[in-house]
Amino acid sequence: MAIKVHGSVTTTATMRVLASLNEKGLDYEIVPIDLSTGDHKREPFLNLNPFGQVPALEDGDLSLFESRAINRYIAYAYAGQRIPLMCENPKKTAIVSVWMEVEAQKYDPPAIKLTWELVINPTLGIPTDDAAVEEYVPQLAKVLDIYEARLAQSKFLGGDTFTLPDLHHLPTIYYLMGTKIKTVFTSRPHVSAWCADILARPAWQKTIEMKNYK
Numbered sequence: 001m002a003i004k005v006h007g008s009v010t011t012t013a014t015m016r017v018l019a020s021l022n023e024k025g026l027d028y029e030i031v032p033i034d035l036s037t038g039d040h041k042r043e044p045f046l047n048l049n050p051f052g053q054v055p056a057l058e059d060g061d062l063s064l065f066e067s068r069a070i071n072r073y074i075a076y077a078y079a080g081q082r083i084p085l086m087c088e089n090p091k092k093t094a095i096v097s098v099w100m101e102v103e104a105q106k107y108d109p110p111a112i113k114l115t116w117e118l119v120i121n122p123t124l125g126i127p128t129d130d131a132a133v134e135e136y137v138p139q140l141a142k143v144l145d146i147y148e149a150r151l152a153q154s155k156f157l158g159g160d161t162f163t164l165p166d167l168h169h170l171p172t173i174y175y176l177m178g179t180k181i182k183t184v185f186t187s188r189p190h191v192s193a194w195c196a197d198i199l200a201r202p203a204w205q206k207t208i209e210m211k212n213y214k
């Protein structure tokens with residue numbers, strides 16, 4: 001049975017999973033979940049994720065939610081397919097795990113709030129809260145200062161190669177690069193080069209195309 005992704009192709013967490021499936025070149029089916037009608041808060045979706053958030057993934061008899069956990073599964077279950085998104089060496093894996101935690105715990109909280117304020121709310125007709133933007137940009141900048149130092153030493157966050165911690169940033173970087181605060185990324189030379197590099201990946205370009213032709 002083909003892998004099924006239950007989600008909405010414009011949402012950051014669904015895009016995160018599609019990006020890893022595309023990196024692996026896997027076949028999958030998208031089962032659209034319409035957030036505007038509340039599909040995600042009703043059965044049968046709640047059976048896949050009782051928290052009522054997209055995405056959820058089914059691979060045979062395995063059912064998962066939480067985009068980052070799904071991506072770990074994809075990386076390990078399909079380790080031999082195309083590029084490795086995790087490492088086998090325990091020490092290298094530990095470093096990759098550190099930067100995955102950094103993305104989820106330090107980077108994502110301000111980045112997702114800014115994505116809501118600057119990208120999602122305007123599409124819903126909700127005006128941007130400029131005070132919130134002013135509060136979150138310095139928080140994001142502080143994290144990116146640390147990234148700038150890391151990326152001066154290492155081509156990617158997890159090491160010499162592109163791995164899940166890099167991939168997990170793609171949806172919010174993609175959206176925020178189209179906003180007035182993109183200089184928070186582009187003003188830092190190593191961060192800027194890293195963003196350009198990971199955004200140009202064919203698997204990410206495919207993810208964007210799926211969003212544009214939904």
Ligand SMILES: N[C@@H](CCC(=O)N[C@@H](CS)C(=O)NCC(=O)O)C(=O)O
Nearest residue numbers: 011012013052053054055066067068
């Ligand atoms: N930590 C979850 C977050 C999932 C999430 O926030 N999904 C959003 C779309 S990006 C959603 O379903 N929002 C609707 C809601 O929370 O009601 C993950 O990474 O999968």
